[in-house]
Amino acid sequence: MRILSLQSGTSADGIDVAVAEVDALDDSDAPVVALRPLLARTVPWSAALHARLLAAVAGESMTPAEFCELDTLAGQEFAAVAARAAADLPGGVDLAVSHGQTLYHWVADGHARGTLQIGEASWIAEALDRPVLSNVRSADIAAGGEGAPLMGLFDRAWLSGAAEAEDRPIATVNLGGIANVQVVSPPSIDGAGGGLVAFDSGPANALIDAAVARATDGRESRDTDGMLASAGRVDDRVLAELLAHPYFIAAPPKSTGRETFHLGVVDAAVAAAGTHPSLPDLVATLTALTARTVADAVRSATPVVPSRVIVSGGGVHNPAMLRALTAVLALHGIAVSTSDEWGIAADDKESLLFALVGFLSWHGIPAALPGTPAGRARVLGQFTITPGTTLGRRLTGIAGLRLAGDLMKAATP
Structure with missing residues (x-):
């Protein structure tokens, strides 16, 4: 399946968009997964919205009306970037994953208590006419985890074989x-x-x-x-x-x-x-x-x-x-x-991570992060469903991650 991912990092310097083909290589309940990147780019935020996002990230107070407007405008810019990327690929995409823009990650007494990302996903779903996974950190936090970093999900699947070989x-x-x-x-x-x-x-x-x-x-x-x-x-x-x-x-x-x-x-x-x-x-x-x-x-x-x-x-x-x-x-x-x-462009790795997260959640696979209490792994994110959507076959996990494509090489330096 083709998965489009969107995110804007803590630097808030632009919207990273990537599209990857992510597919199971066998019919087992825990298959090896192949990931092939098709597109990756960064699109700057509009100047006016960028200034407002930086002010919000820095802690500037907002009224409910201002927050609603910022969330909507961010969602619309994410949607426009997603639509342009999907249009550049014949056949479009099957699923979008939007991490959004983090405004606040609440940590108290040494543990995450909540997290806030903005960029209303409904605008992305409307622009693509495809389901969107968003709010990908909160389920893990509610289960007692840290909600971050998520990169371990990618690296464990990608590098476990190399670590065993060395x-x-x-x-x-x-x-x-x-x-x-x-x-x-x-x-x-x-x-x-x-x-x-x-x-x-x-x-x-x-x-x-x-x-x-x-x-x-x-x-x-x-x-x-x-x-x-x-x-x-x-x-x-x-x-x-x-x-x-x-x-x-x-x-x-x-x-x-x-x-x-x-x-x-x-x-x-x-x-x-x-x-x-x-x-x-x-x-x-x-x-x-x-x-x-x-x-x-x-x-x-x-x-x-x-x-x-x-x-x-x-x-x-x-x-x-x-x-x-x-x-x-x-x-x-x-x-x-x-x-x-x-074999992974340094600027694109985090975007490819979110594509993998989309595959996992689409197939109902819980994400066991190192900070998640034993037995409390949760399926990440919330789906904004479009008409006719049917989620993928339930899998129990993945056995590994293989990278392929023009921008990728085998995971051997």
Whole structure:
């Protein structure tokens, strides 16, 4: 089946749309699944709506009327992007999955209590005349899980065979606004079927983007090509204050977002350090924070240190961040490669994840995330059904994930 996925990450820099062919390779109740990407692109938000989304993500208060309008406008822009993508493919699509735009991820006492994504799915269903899966995190949270990160679902299916072949854990890192870490372990280390650890390690690009946007009055929204970090020097006192944040020492499973890591955290660290870093020095320091906390998370996630880390997400395009992360992980003998080297475009991996989530939910397969209590795995998301829709045959699980297509190679570096 052809599944279209839509999402806008914590950086809120555009709508990522992808279409993938996702099909079972056998008739069993737990088949191996093949995934072949057909299309992937990022479409910028309209300027006016982008400004409103950034204000909402930053915590600006809204009336019910303003929230209703924002939810509707976001849904309409998601729908327009989806319709254009589907029209570019002869035969269209069978299902859409919309993660939406996260406004808030509520964490209290170390656990997720709720999550809020906007972009009304009914507009997407109307535009495509196809069913839409949305609100994909809430069921797991209601069952006692963290609702994040979801990437472990993809990586466990994709990399379990490679981890078994190497007889060592393999880690992945997604460097979006927030960094998430997944570690897939072979059966020899984590029992029959292997194991999975997945959690948010802390900020990736979120604090850097916010610092640059504030310093440039919004003229710039990121450290393009890592030029600022490369021109600056790490302020060790500010870095020490940032590393003292309690989130970093909390045990997984855990999840976080911009509501935890915002400019107030940076300003407090600078004030406590008693320094006045320039913008390049501050960005270099925040880049070092990402590298240190991601590396610490990878190193400590499992008893056996992973053999390698596969990196994806927007941070892959920041040479300064990739250099810093590679240098810290090298101290622990951990090799670093990008997902492109393993056959998945770094910018597209998260979109392909949501296509897989759509396949799982369409077939009634519960998603067992590392933070989900035993026996409480739930089918993710809520369907907006269009006339004539019949859900797929009920499956008990999938036995693995194979990647195919012009943009994909076998999962061997």
